[in-house]
Amino acid sequence: MSLLMNSIPLIVIIVLLYKRQHMLFAGLVGGVLAFIIGGLTVDQATSIFVGGISNMLGITIPIIYAAAAMMVSKAGSIQALVELASRGIKGKVSILAGVIVLIQAFATYMAGMGAGNTMVTAPLMAMAVGANPFVIAAMSIATAVGFTTSPASTETILAAESAGLDVITHASAMLPYTMLFYLLAAGLAIYGVHKNGALINQDGKKEEQNEKTNNWTLLKQSIPAVALLVMVLAGNSINSMLEIKIFTPASIVIITAVLTVLLTPLNINKTGEALVDGSKFILTTLFGVGIFLGFINMIGELGTFAQIAALANNVPNMIVLPVAMILAFLIAIPSGAMTAGVLTLILPTLAALGLPPLAMGFVAIATGLGTQISPVQINVAALADGFKLDIIDIIKGNMKFVLGALALLIVIAMIVV
Numbered sequence: 001m002s003l004l005m006n007s008i009p010l011i012v013i014i015v016l017l018y019k020r021q022h023m024l025f026a027g028l029v030g031g032v033l034a035f036i037i038g039g040l041t042v043d044q045a046t047s048i049f050v051g052g053i054s055n056m057l058g059i060t061i062p063i064i065y066a067a068a069a070m071m072v073s074k075a076g077s078i079q080a081l082v083e084l085a086s087r088g089i090k091g092k093v094s095i096l097a098g099v100i101v102l103i104q105a106f107a108t109y110m111a112g113m114g115a116g117n118t119m120v121t122a123p124l125m126a127m128a129v130g131a132n133p134f135v136i137a138a139m140s141i142a143t144a145v146g147f148t149t150s151p152a153s154t155e156t157i158l159a160a161e162s163a164g165l166d167v168i169t170h171a172s173a174m175l176p177y178t179m180l181f182y183l184l185a186a187g188l189a190i191y192g193v194h195k196n197g198a199l200i201n202q203d204g205k206k207e208e209q210n211e212k213t214n215n216w217t218l219l220k221q222s223i224p225a226v227a228l229l230v231m232v233l234a235g236n237s238i239n240s241m242l243e244i245k246i247f248t249p250a251s252i253v254i255i256t257a258v259l260t261v262l263l264t265p266l267n268i269n270k271t272g273e274a275l276v277d278g279s280k281f282i283l284t285t286l287f288g289v290g291i292f293l294g295f296i297n298m299i300g301e302l303g304t305f306a307q308i309a310a311l312a313n314n315v316p317n318m319i320v321l322p323v324a325m326i327l328a329f330l331i332a333i334p335s336g337a338m339t340a341g342v343l344t345l346i347l348p349t350l351a352a353l354g355l356p357p358l359a360m361g362f363v364a365i366a367t368g369l370g371t372q373i374s375p376v377q378i379n380v381a382a383l384a385d386g387f388k389l390d391i392i393d394i395i396k397g398n399m400k401f402v403l404g405a406l407a408l409l410i411v412i413a414m415i416v417v
Contacts, residue, residue: 009033031295052294065119070278075264077225094193098186105142112152114143115378122386134192137401142185144368162347163357174361224259309345329370336374362413
């Protein structure tokens with residue numbers, strides 16, 4: 001079937017989202033069109049639909065970390081940490097924003113995934129500077145570059161295989177570009193906070209209380225948040241050094257809960273309630289995202305994304321790479337929950353055309369950037385959770401910054417490849 005016909009459901013979804021229609025309504029319309037065009041049976045459509053929900057709700061680690069982050073936030077641990085940091089840098093909140101972005105960036109690089117770290121760092125950033133669009137975009141860009149170049153990620157493995165290199169060699173080749181975008185992301189956050197200030201609407205009494213609290217009390221209350229952050233960031237490295245798995249998602253949450261009871265005003269009952277309450281938003285969000293992904297997967301059954309990816313094979317050799325990067329970016333928007341799946345559509349074509357190894361890495365980064373304006377990307381959902389915004393608001397805020405990052409990436413790719 002023609003690409004134009006198969007693209008109709010996808011085009012309709014994009015138009016409806018642009019017209020500010022609800023994500024699920026847009027997905028439903030696109031899914032029904034895909035059902036009709038593709039001649040799917042009810043059993044096939046049901047299986048695809050339920051699979052989308054199962055995939056999202058099966059992402060358990062970000063859910064666990066989201067609950068833990070909310071728990072320490074309700075205990076006042078994150079607030080105490082931000083107050084201490086603010087006192088330490090004498091109110092230079094813009095520098096703090098840049099540091100948090102770098103923490104997020106390197107945590108993503110170590111873990112090979114970003115959403116679990118975002119569950120911890122986003123509330124910290126929200127407490128420090130509020131829902132500043134520059135900061136949110138900086139975290140998104142750093143995360144996208146991190147998980148598409150990390151030696152621990154599936155995306156990097158796929159890119160390395162297509163490049164004919166081992167993972168470590170490929171990751172090392174991409175490291176300078178990773179560091180460049182990390183520094184740019186941190187700079188974007190610093191500039192955004194310096195320009196707009198901290199967009200926080202805090203309760204006046206809490207501010208007065210924080211100001212009156214001595215440093216020792218703040219330090220004690222901040223320990224659960226610091227411990228959670230360190231365990232999420234460095235847990236795997238510590239496990240490797242000790243040659244025994246001590247820090248796992250389960251043990252991290254248990255340790256954090258114990259510290260919360262011992263070092264903050266929350267008692268055992270309230271700590272348990274805070275942990276459960278912390279999971280509610282992300283579970284609700286993932287359920288909605290899963291429904292939308294189910295409809296997107298119906299479009300995938302038509303072969304739409306594979307046909308779009310194949311377009312890179314029909315352009316002059318000199319522009320194959322930028323076209324492939326743009327196509328990967330565009331495909332990632334509706335299918336952002338499946339970054340590795342997008343790369344399996346694009347990279348084999350580039351490998352067959354004999355493009356150099358770096359090209360694979362740049363396409364992977366372009367795909368990651370596309371996911372950061374995707375309504376079905378878990379990191380976008382994590383940012384929405386951490387900053388208490390709707391997913392669509394995160395996407396709209398990220399749009400111009402992510403497009404700018406993509407343009408810069410294409411320019412770099414054209415120069416070095």
